[in-house]
Amino acid sequence: MPLRALPPRSHNINTPFEEVIESLLWIFFVGRPITPDKVQELRREFSLWSIVCLQISLMATWEALSSVVATALTNGGAPCLLIALIGTVFIVLSLGEIASIFPTAGGQYHWVHCLSPPSYRSTASWFTGWISISGQLVLSASAAFAAGLQLQALITLNHLDTYVPLRWQGMLFYWAILAYSTAVNVWGFKILPHTNPIAGVLHVVGFIVIVAVLGSMSSKHTATYVFTEFSNSSGWSNDGVSWLVGLLSTVYPFLGYDAACHLSEELPKPSRNVPLAMIGSVAINGLIGLVYTIVLLFALGDLNGLLQSKVGFPFMQLFLNVTGSPAGASILALCISLVALAANAAGVTSTSRTAWAFARDNGLPASEFRQQSTQL
Numbered sequence: 001m002p003l004r005a006l007p008p009r010s011h012n013i014n015t016p017f018e019e020v021i022e023s024l025l026w027i028f029f030v031g032r033p034i035t036p037d038k039v040q041e042l043r044r045e046f047s048l049w050s051i052v053c054l055q056i057s058l059m060a061t062w063e064a065l066s067s068v069v070a071t072a073l074t075n076g077g078a079p080c081l082l083i084a085l086i087g088t089v090f091i092v093l094s095l096g097e098i099a100s101i102f103p104t105a106g107g108q109y110h111w112v113h114c115l116s117p118p119s120y121r122s123t124a125s126w127f128t129g130w131i132s133i134s135g136q137l138v139l140s141a142s143a144a145f146a147a148g149l150q151l152q153a154l155i156t157l158n159h160l161d162t163y164v165p166l167r168w169q170g171m172l173f174y175w176a177i178l179a180y181s182t183a184v185n186v187w188g189f190k191i192l193p194h195t196n197p198i199a200g201v202l203h204v205v206g207f208i209v210i211v212a213v214l215g216s217m218s219s220k221h222t223a224t225y226v227f228t229e230f231s232n233s234s235g236w237s238n239d240g241v242s243w244l245v246g247l248l249s250t251v252y253p254f255l256g257y258d259a260a261c262h263l264s265e266e267l268p269k270p271s272r273n274v275p276l277a278m279i280g281s282v283a284i285n286g287l288i289g290l291v292y293t294i295v296l297l298f299a300l301g302d303l304n305g306l307l308q309s310k311v312g313f314p315f316m317q318l319f320l321n322v323t324g325s326p327a328g329a330s331i332l333a334l335c336i337s338l339v340a341l342a343a344n345a346a347g348v349t350s351t352s353r354t355a356w357a358f359a360r361d362n363g364l365p366a367s368e369f370r371q372q373s374t375q376l
Helices: 016-030 048-059 061-074 079-101 108-115 121-158 167-187 189-217 223-227 239-254 270-298 303-307 314-323 326-360 367-372
Strands: none
Touching: 048 061, 048 189, 048 270, 048 326, 061 189, 061 239, 061 270, 061 314, 061 326, 079 108, 079 239, 079 270, 108 121, 121 167, 121 314, 121 326, 167 189, 167 326, 189 270, 189 314, 189 326, 223 270, 239 270, 303 314, 314 326
């Protein structure tokens, strides 16, 4: 079914080129929101603080870096991480500007509908909506998958000689994480604005503790290794291809900063607060992630030994090497696993709002069933 038409901005626009020019002028000079004719259906119960905490825990930048740092280091080395951060900053500044003008739960698909020429705006926004929802589903599933396997790896970490991890056991952990996130979003949605700050505090406190431990107890690499050394031990014969693979893995820790725009209809003053939340979360996580990456690379030790660890996660083996204690390593690793759990719940929150908005605009099959939902 076609998306619901939005009110026209002008009656004098005749060509697609002029339509795009008008959209750009609205963005940079008028600065007023253009939204569909809709009724406010959601209560604005999230605060700016709660949304920022949701976003930094959903992005989980330094935690995600722990999981992908091995791939990045074997496909290009440390410079990939810095380049990914710089690119993310430019993207979020652009999207934050657009979000301030179109603060709706639909996010990207709605922006495409507003900025595209009339001849293909419905088609473009429909595809964008499906791509956006599919991407969010994959991101949420990856957080649950990481959290589940990390919890299983904690068992391995404490029983290296006796426990043999099996795939079906990891799948049970995965489904348990999904069940928790579903329950929180279905029956505990009223407490979400209050639980997000807890995840945000854990995100920051865990970072401080782990950086302090790695910085004080580990042996250190040289600055040359950390900042300039390019490595290609991935198996790719072409260094450029290897570097691009490493760059792809470092983009992952910076995903999720668009969650604020999908919750804009539950946030007061969304034209102001949504861009602040998006840019603020990238600034906070970018700084934390940069510091964590530098400390982690200095403390990394023997990379090949970490990659061959029975635990399955190099960062857990690193924690074990540094602390010399399975219990101490488990506490440090648990900080990362719990934030991954919170990230999955936050991802389900964001994805559900996007799907709800898309159904409201008749972009999903059986969209009429959306109208039977209870007001949140």
